[in-house]
Amino acid sequence: MDKVYNVLVLCTGNSARSIMGEGLINTLGKGRFKAYSAGSHPGGVVNPYAIEQLKSIGYPTDTLRSKSWDEFATPDAPQMDFVFTVCDKAAGETCPIWPGHPMTAHWGFEDPAAVEGSDEEKRRAFQTIFRQIMCRVRAFISLPLERLDAAAIKREIVDIGKTQVMPLPESCAKDDLDPVVQ
Incomplete structure (x- = not known):
């Protein structure tokens, strides 16, 4: 059986970006990755x-919850292979020591929850950030992890976090990403 890589996506509040990252990795990773999300606060x-x-790609949302990253720093927690921070505030915080010493990278995104305005403006902000996260997730899950050494993997995941996400590249348009359910 092929290895399943555990991924933890972190943000401060664990209400939007990290949750969307969890769902996208689990959906687009098609069983090769098991993602979790958590927040520092x-x-x-x-x-x-x-x-x-997340419902738009068929991801089950009934068990999603906002939770502390402390849940994943205990000895009995799943051992992470990768930890990604998706907000600048969480990236600057002192993280717990993760069991197994996973590879880490910062993939910063603007906070769609901070957008003020009409419901439609908020919805558009979430769609934009969702597609940006999807673009980076797609780059990550396409890495040939089994064939790369640790230094190459680290370089790749850091570079993914440096990719420009505005304006959104046409190659990352939602329709081109083969979501599970349209």
């Missing part, structure tokens, strides 16, 4: 616009 509620985006 979880807000306790998953943003309904994040749930809406």
Whole structure:
């Protein structure tokens, strides 16, 4: 059986970007990856616009919850292979020591939950960030991890976080990413 890579996606509140990252990795990774999400200061509620985006690709949302990254720093937690921060605030915080010493990278995205305005403006902000996360996730899951050494993998995941996400490349348009369910 091929190795399944555990991935932890971190943000401060664990209500939007990290939740969407978890769902995208689990969906697009097609069983090759098992993603989780958490926050340094979880807000306790998953943003309904994040749930809406995940439902659009057929990701089950009934078990999603905003939770602390402390849950993943315990000896009995799943051992992570990768930890990605998706907000600048979480990237600057002192993270717990993760069992297994996973590879880490920062993939910063603007906070769609901070957008003020109409429901349609908020929805558009979430769609934009969702597609940006999807673009980086697609680059990550396409890496030939089994054939790369640790230094090459680290370089690749850091470079993915440096890729320009605005404006969104045409190659990362949502329709081109083969979501599980349209």
